[in-house]
Structures are given as C-alpha cells and as structure tokens.
Amino acid sequence: MFARLAGLVGLGVLAACASSAASPGPDQPVRSLAEILEQAPASDWRTVDQNNLLYMQLPAGRVIIELAADYTPLHTANIQALARAHYWDGAAIMRSQENYVVQWGRDEADPRPMGDGQATLAAEFDQPRAGFEITRLPDPDSYAREVGFAHGFPVASNGARTWMAHCYGMVGAGRGDTAESGSGAELYVVIGHAPRHLDRNIATVGRVLQGMELLSVMPRGTGPLGFYETPAERTTISSVRLGSELPANERVNLETLRTDSETFRAVIDSRRFRRESWFLDPVGRINLCNVPLPVRVGG
Template sequence: MKRFLNLTAAAAFCASVPAFAQEAKTYPAPSEIVAAAKAQEWAAIAPSDLLIMDLAPDAAGKPRRVVIQLMPAPFSQGWIGNIRKLATAKWWDGTSINRVQDNYVVQWGDATEKKALPDGLEVVTENEYETEVNLSKEFYGITVGIETALRAGETGKGPTKLFDAYQKEAGFINGWPVASEEKAWPIHCYGMVGVGRNLSPDTGTGAELYTVIGHAPRHLDRNIAVVGRVIEGIEHLSSLPRGTGALGFYEKEEERVPILSVRLGTEVQNAPSFEYLYTQTPSFKAYADARANRRDPFFITPAGGADICNIPVPVRRRPAK
C-alpha cells in the first residue's frame, strides 16, 4: 500500500507541473543546423576559383597547406585576374610570409620587393573597390536597426536583429559578406584575403596578399581590395609567431616562412573539392538565426542580434560520391 501511495503522489506532482515545463523545446546549435542541411542547399566551388598555397613543412615535418577561395564576379575582378596570372607564372614560389601582426593580419609576398612581376598585369583603379550589382537578385540582406523576418523559431525577443555598425545595409551575395550604399563591396571579416598596397592612388597588383587573423578590421573596407577568403588551413597562418618589427613584420630572414608554391586549383593534382552553404536557403537562414540567438543547452540568454562577420558562411569539403 505504501508503494502505491508513493506512485500516486508522484503522478499528482507531475500533473501539477505546467505543460510547457514538461515539454521544454530544444533548439539545435548552428553546427547541427549546418550538418542537417540538404544536399541541394550546398553550392560547389569551382576548382578554378581555388588558390592553393603550400608552405614549408613545420618544425615537426608536417606539411602546411592553405586553401583560398577567390572572389567571384563582379567583385575585385581586376585584382583576381592579376592573381590568376601570378599563380600561373609560379611567381610566389620561393617568396615568404613576411608579416604576422597580432589580432590583425598575416601578409605574404616578396620580402625583397625586387622580384620582377610577370607581364600583362592590370593596373586597377580605386573605383573597383565598389561594384554595381543588382542587390534584389541575389542579395540576402540585413538592415541596421530593422527587425527582419530572419528567425527559425521562438527567440523570446521577437524577430532577430542583425546589425552593421559601418553601413546601412549588409548581407550576403552568392555566399560572400558584402555591404552596400549605392554600390556594393566585399568586407573584411576573419579569414578574408586582401591586396597589400602603397599610398593612394596605388591599389596593389595582387602580388602582396594578406589575410585577417583578428577582429574584423572593417575600417579597411573600400580602402583595400578584398579578393578572397581562406577556407582551409587558416591555422597554419594564425598560429605563426608574431613579428617583432613595425606592424608585425619579421625583422630577420630566418623568421620568414618560405612559400613552396601557389597554384590555382585546376593545376594541383588531387586537389580537394569544396562547397558552401548557399545563403538563400532555409538552412542558412536558420543557421544565421541560431548564430544570433544561441538557444542550445550551454546558453542562458539569447543575444537577439549578430554582426555580419559573426555569421561566417559554412564551407566544407564536398562529400565523396
């Protein structure tokens, strides 16, 4: 009888617990949303849009490969054309990583600044930092201070707000983060690759490149060309010793990391294939909402918003067929 009474009491207690407490909703983490995305929501990256950089092996003899995805048209195409010519000419072979500035950039090229450039490189004007583009066609956008329809479920704070502290409008075009006013331009997020240059009106040839390894330096937008992003191997750059010279440049030749080769993906045997989560898909919208409002078990309070650079576009190796 005592046992029966205990079970009855337990049943009565459960009946008194509100239904929402018994049926607490669980939310997937951003990584879980990406993992569950449908195959058709992923877009293939053409091998011709890959720039593969092999560095000298590390101290343990392990190879170090960095894979860069080049910007698609219509952005930065003058510099992209130069980069393709430089890679085809094997110009970077024997150059080095010369600068590692903490919370800023890693930069590579010819430390001597005396290596002859291949013929036919374009002189690109500053006008090409911005581009005419039909935002209504491919733009998946966010607007400062305006609540959007971007939400995958209940946040407790209404629709997700995505903010850009630098421009009125920012979003994604074909999987790339961009900002816009009358024209549009790619922006400096972590892992983005840009073109080193001297003082204006010089815009750089593309022979001197850098990648962002710190907080997004958005003040560089429209002042330096963005030409791509590192999609694999960023750890081989971000973990390098910091340079002790001005702006993080290495002061001694032996500190520089030799570059063995830089090739387009079409020129590398057995080059890996990659794809990105297309930004017009339901899975990307759910992923972006989850990045702005973490509701998976570790988190207590959803943020209710996100910076565009805190919503990195997922890129992965293409699954074997």
C-alpha cells in the first residue's frame, strides 16, 4: 500500500527521482533531478575549502557546516578562531524550539578561553548588492524584492543590499539586544518553515551540508523559547573542528553544485516544473527555500 505513495517525492536531491512524465517539447527531453546531477560536468561542482568547514561531533554522529566566507567574513574568521581554540569542546545543544531553531553554545557556568576569538563583533547582516552575482529566481517572494543564490547560499536583496536568507538548514549567530552583540560563539540552525523575519536582523553565517537530520530531531525543550530546563536534557558536543585542522583521513571531501552553473539552472527548472508523472498540476513556481542545494562526496 505504501509503494503507491512513492510519487510523493522529496527534496532529498541525492535520492532517485523517477521521471516518466510527458516531454515538455519535442526537442527537450525530460531529465530527472538525479539525471541532471549525474550529467553535470565536473566544473559545475565546487570543492568546499576545508578551512570553511566545521565538523561538529554529537553522540549520534557528525554534522558538517559550511561557513559563508563571502557574506560574513568577520563572523567566519571569528568562528574559525573559536574552533581553533577548541572553544566548543564540551559545549551543548541548549535549545530546540518547535518549527524554529536548534541552538548550541557553552553554559555560562562552564566558560572556556576564546583563543584569538572575540566575544562581540561588528554587525554583518547584509552586504553591498554590487559585490555579488546572484542567480535569480523568477517567482515572487513574500519578504524581498529579489531572491536567488550566490556562492552556494540562498540570498535576497533589496537592490542596494544583499543578505543570506533564513532557509531551512541555514546557520546563524545568536545575538543580544544590540546589533554588535553576536560573535558566533552561540550558533543556531533553522529547523522549520523559513523564519525570514530574522533576515537582516541577525547574521546568518553558513549552512549545514551534512548531518542536518541529527539536529532537526533534537527533542523540543520545554522551557521558554525551547530552552532545555535542566542540563541533563542537553546533548553534549564533544568537539567542533575546522576541516583544515583534522587529519586528512577524517576529512570529508564535500562538493556543492555551483549556484552560478548551467546545471544548477536546470535543477531550478526541474523543481519549478514538476514533470514527474505523479504531479497533476506541474506547479511552474518555486520559493527560494524550496530549491535544493545539491551536495555530494567527491572522489
């Protein structure tokens, strides 16, 4: 009985996606998402710099996060410094709020030296639009005049400024009441419908490339804002390391599809128009946060 529901296809871009739909035109063969990715030239994939990868070890496995060095260079440098200082060793998941964020950091009762890291940083909520090439989406967005992708991340713009969008799986740096009160020492990841009202109010610093399914299932905290009420409820982080500091045999050679590539444009098209036979209405539109950002393990 469940086999017949296979048509309710997912966003997991590395899963096989059947494509038996009618052709969109005589000269344009329909390719499944899997076929589009298989046929991508090697140059359409980007090897992620190990210096921009955070490997976070949890009891259930490893999470790998890419830092957005182009959009948030100050936060990226600070987070790299904190990782080199082993700042998060023995830190914990402090908060899991339903349909919102999972957040981690150190208990204030258990501080640790920050090494070359800073406790506060200048705000990095947006950048000049002129400095970025954006692969634009054609469909309207509830929050911004322009949305698309740059340097592998979902982004938005108002024409003058551009910023990374709070899509599912994006990582941000918690802050207090003032713009300069964040540092990256406390990080959160989006685990629900994109809270885009946070855009430009807080620094998004990267996204989870691997292990998101370990963070999203953290039991929800029962305190205000989803904080755990007792230390026993927290999940301990044994270590956070930069890929560049790991032994070569512990690194994962992650590659992301270049968001300025022809292959990525084909990915967008295949997700805007759902040509799989299951879809009775092929849609023809897409939201920024519904576009998959393909990741693979390179050779």
